[in-house]
Amino acid sequence: MPIQVYFKVRCETHSSQELRIVGDIPALGMWNPFNSLILHTNNEIYPFWVGQIYEDLEQNTLIQFKAVIIECDEIIWEQSENRAIQIRYQSQSVLFSFSGTFTQMVKIQSYYDQPSDSESESIDIRGKENLSLKFSTSL
Numbered sequence: 001m002p003i004q005v006y007f008k009v010r011c012e013t014h015s016s017q018e019l020r021i022v023g024d025i026p027a028l029g030m031w032n033p034f035n036s037l038i039l040h041t042n043n044e045i046y047p048f049w050v051g052q053i054y055e056d057l058e059q060n061t062l063i064q065f066k067a068v069i070i071e072c073d074e075i076i077w078e079q080s081e082n083r084a085i086q087i088r089y090q091s092q093s094v095l096f097s098f099s100g101t102f103t104q105m106v107k108i109q110s111y112y113d114q115p116s117d118s119e120s121e122s123i124d125i126r127g128k129e130n131l132s133l134k135f136s137t138s139l
Contacts (some may be wrong), residue, residue: 003057003087009039010097011065012047016071019049023065025054033068033075061087068100
């Protein structure tokens, strides 16, 4: 079944760096950072980076992944354990913070589980549809 996963990561970087999501499925590079999902940012949403994948996955598939910062051939890996998301819906969102040294999970939830309210933020992902994301900083 085709699955869509949206990633939104809070990460401060230098202009010469890029943020990627690397993981254990082909759309995330099979743990090869140079074949991974490149996230995008701009002046309006920085320090947030966004990206999405479409992958044929079965429901309840567990995806493991990490964020990496790449500058030329230098790679900064998250120092924490692998992150994981279990596929439950055809569209899901993954939200977290990554600083290169300190990692804090913000929230992982399904796009369909999110209520629409004034605390939601609407972003445009590469000219596609608008995605409503609600942030929760409590752990």
